[in-house]
Amino acid sequence: MSEQQHTGKAGFETRAIHAGYEPDPTTGAVIPPIYATSTYLQDGVGGLRGGYEYSRSANPTRTALEGALAALEDGERGFAFASGLAAEDTLVRSTCLPGDHVVLPTDAYGGTFRLFDKVEKPWGIEHTPVAIADIDAVRAAVRPGSTKLVWLETPTNPLLGIGDIEALAAVAHDAGALLVVDNTFASSYLQQPLVLGADVVVHSTTKYAGGHSDVVGGALVVRDLDLAERIAFHQNAIGAVPGPFDCFLTHRGLKTLAVRMERHCDNAERVVDFLTGHPAVAEVIYPGLPEHPGHAVAARQMRRFGGMVSFRVAGGESAALAVCERTSVFTLGESLGGVESLIEHPGRMTHASVAGTSNEVPADLVRLSVGIETADDLVADLDRALGD
Numbered sequence: 001m002s003e004q005q006h007t008g009k010a011g012f013e014t015r016a017i018h019a020g021y022e023p024d025p026t027t028g029a030v031i032p033p034i035y036a037t038s039t040y041l042q043d044g045v046g047g048l049r050g051g052y053e054y055s056r057s058a059n060p061t062r063t064a065l066e067g068a069l070a071a072l073e074d075g076e077r078g079f080a081f082a083s084g085l086a087a088e089d090t091l092v093r094s095t096c097l098p099g100d101h102v103v104l105p106t107d108a109y110g111g112t113f114r115l116f117d118k119v120e121k122p123w124g125i126e127h128t129p130v131a132i133a134d135i136d137a138v139r140a141a142v143r144p145g146s147t148k149l150v151w152l153e154t155p156t157n158p159l160l161g162i163g164d165i166e167a168l169a170a171v172a173h174d175a176g177a178l179l180v181v182d183n184t185f186a187s188s189y190l191q192q193p194l195v196l197g198a199d200v201v202v203h204s205t206t207k208y209a210g211g212h213s214d215v216v217g218g219a220l221v222v223r224d225l226d227l228a229e230r231i232a233f234h235q236n237a238i239g240a241v242p243g244p245f246d247c248f249l250t251h252r253g254l255k256t257l258a259v260r261m262e263r264h265c266d267n268a269e270r271v272v273d274f275l276t277g278h279p280a281v282a283e284v285i286y287p288g289l290p291e292h293p294g295h296a297v298a299a300r301q302m303r304r305f306g307g308m309v310s311f312r313v314a315g316g317e318s319a320a321l322a323v324c325e326r327t328s329v330f331t332l333g334e335s336l337g338g339v340e341s342l343i344e345h346p347g348r349m350t351h352a353s354v355a356g357t358s359n360e361v362p363a364d365l366v367r368l369s370v371g372i373e374t375a376d377d378l379v380a381d382l383d384r385a386l387g388d
Helices: 003-007 012-018 060-072 084-095 110-123 135-141 165-174 225-238 244-255 257-275 295-301 316-326 375-387
Strands: 077-081 101-105 126-130 147-153 178-182 200-203 218-222 281-285 308-313 342-344 365-369
Touching: 012 060, 012 244, 012 257, 060 077, 060 218, 060 244, 077 084, 077 225, 084 110, 084 147, 084 200, 084 218, 084 225, 101 110, 110 126, 126 135, 135 165, 147 165, 165 178, 218 225, 244 257, 257 281, 257 308, 257 375, 308 316, 316 342, 316 365, 316 375
Parallel strands: 101 126, 101 147, 147 178, 178 200
Antiparallel strands: 077 218, 200 218, 281 308, 308 365, 342 365
């Protein structure tokens, strides 16, 4: 069966396992090798064998991963990077110049906000934080002629806000801008932004794509080939690419993404059921709850509602910190999307960089990355942490 047959109209799970690589014609190996090489034999001066000359520019293990990433997002080309922030910075350098403008979510990931506020802003790229659920507010924030990117996280990190991808794509395109969707929280299994009208998908592949907390990486997937060429140039020129072993691990993770995401969602729903109405919990934030303001949009554009859960603790910051320190099955740690459950205090941890800004998160907020352990154990762990 050809790769085209594998990836054309095949289901998500089939593409996740087969896209990007065919069994090696010499050995029959069904998994891409780790090409631990920096350089390649050339067939004469300027004659590249298979298109490879130097592994910053391209590496066969990375090529396999990038093909899989594109297939899972229904894109034309995928690009792998050394981290999610490296992917974001390369995208900005590929699309913006000093004097340009970007619209950001008011509760964007702290690292993304820091990138735009501390790195891109001194370079001359302006940004405006806006509530991405408010279409009129986004439209008002766009500056026709200078806004190059409307940046969307959906769900957002850590308040799990939902943006309407189709509606925001129309707003961005009316202004001549690109819609960028950070799809890290949803994963390519739960949400397909390019199909809904987005121009670029961003992932921290460290999270659900890799899925095992053993590799750091990032990705961009696009559908426009002209944009792809600009990104390819900057990927090579800037050089923030992953090594072959990192690509191997991430590609391996993609193969089980669908089954893992189903379990993440199952367990998250159990956790939400437990937290809802608990006397020590002031508010549960989860797009799957009917009372969530973005529930209807999430139900329309997501397959399920994801494995991320946030909640606010009655008793304020000190109580929230105490809950984070009492769990044993939930590991206190940053990051998310691995098979193990994590708990963190965004205000003191992942979002400390936005303290004192318009993107500051509530001090009583706790964020959970619900893993794939036995659900009863997760609920019991939270029950102990909240009940002491």
